[in-house]
Amino acid sequence: MIETVVVTGGGTGGHLKVADAFIEEFYNRGINVIFIGSSNGQDKAWFEHDRRLKKAIFLDTKGVVNKKGFAKFISLFNIFSKTLYCLSLYSKYKIKTVISVGGFSAAAATFASILKMNCKLYIHEQNSKMGKLNQITSKFATEIFSSFDENSLVRDYPVSNEFFNCARVREKIKTIAFFGGSQGAICINDFALKVAPKLNEMGISIIHQTGKSDFERVKKEYEKLNINADVFDFSKEIPSKMSKADFAVSRAGASTLWELCANSLPTFFIPYKHAAGDHQYYNAKFLKDKGLCFLQREDELSEEYFFEVLKSDIHKISIELISSISPNAIALIVNIILENNKK
Secondary structure (H helix, E strand, C coil), X not given: CCCEEEEECCCCHHHHHHHHHHHHHHHHXXXXXXXXXXXXXXXXXXXXXXXXXXXXXEECCCCCCCCCHHHHHHHHHHHHHHHHHHHHHHHHHCCCEEEECCCHHHHHHHHHHHHCCCCEEEEEECCCCCCHHHHHHHHHCCEEEECCCCCCCCCCCCCCHHHHHCCCCCCCCCEEEEECCCCXXXXXXXXXXXXXXXXXXXXXXXXXXXXXXXXXXXXXXHHHCCCCCEEECCCXXXXXXXXXXXXXXXXXXXXXXXXXXXXXXXXXXXXXXCCHHHXXXXXXXXXXXXXXXXXXXXXXXXXXHHHHHCCCCHHXXXXXXXXXXXXXXXXXXXHHHHHHCCC
C-alpha cells in the first residue's frame, strides 16, 4: 500500500486543476500527498494552506523555454540543485510514486523521480501537443495519461462533477456565453461587442466573462449599446453560467475545453495564438475533426462565419458531446497507479 505520493506541477490554472483532482482523490482514499510546485506562478495561491496535504513545498524555479545564454544556464543549474533537494525529500518520506501534471513547476520533482531507484513516474498531459518537459521525461514514465492520445489507458479528462451534473442537451440558441478565462481575452471581448447588437436583435441573451483588467471597459460598452448582458470579471459559478448557455465562444485550454464538453455545450473556439506549441488550436482541432465544435484563429475571425455557425444543428452536436467524455477519470487513473504499485 502506498503511504505517501508526490503530486507535482502547475504554474497555470489548467495544470493546477488536474493537480487538485489528484490531491482530492488520494486524500479521499487515505493516502498522504506532498505537493511540490513553484513559488513563481499560481501554485501557492492554490495549495499553500491546503489541509488535505501532508506537506506543500514551493521551490524557487522558473521556466527554461525561451531563455538564452547565461539566463538559461542559471535556470538549468537552479533546476539541478532543486532536483537534488527533491531526492533527499524522497528518501526522507520514502516516496515511490510521483505524479506530474506538467508545467515548469514539475521539473525538479520529475527529474528526481527518474534518478531515484524504485520510484515510479506517472504523467498527465493535458494538451494535444505535449509540453517540452513531458517530451523529455515521458521516456522514463511508467504510464502517460492523455485525453488526446488513443494509446492512453484512460482518455477521459479530470473534470469536476459539477459540469456533468448541470449538463443538458441544447435544442435552440437562446443564450450565448463568452468565456475568455479568469485572465480574460481582449480578442474575445472585442468580438463579443461586435456581434452583440445583432445577437440582441435576434433575441439572444449574452453571458460574458471579461477578465478583471477589461471588465470596466466591456461593461460600459454594453451600457452604451443598451444591452442588458450578464457581464462579470471572475466567478466561481462557471458551471452554473455554462448551464444557462446554449452556445459558447471560448479559448481552447484543455481544462476549459473538456468542461464545455462535459456540459454538452456546443462551442466556437478562438484559440490563444501565443500558446506554447499552438496547443490551444490543436486541442480544438481534435474536437473539430470529429464535428464536435467550431474553430477559427484570431486572425481569421469573421462575423459572417460566426452567424452562419449559429444556424448549425446544435442539438445534434450537444447530443454527441455527451459521449465525448465520461466522469470519474481521476478515479480510474488512480486505480491504475495503485494497481501498478502492487507489482
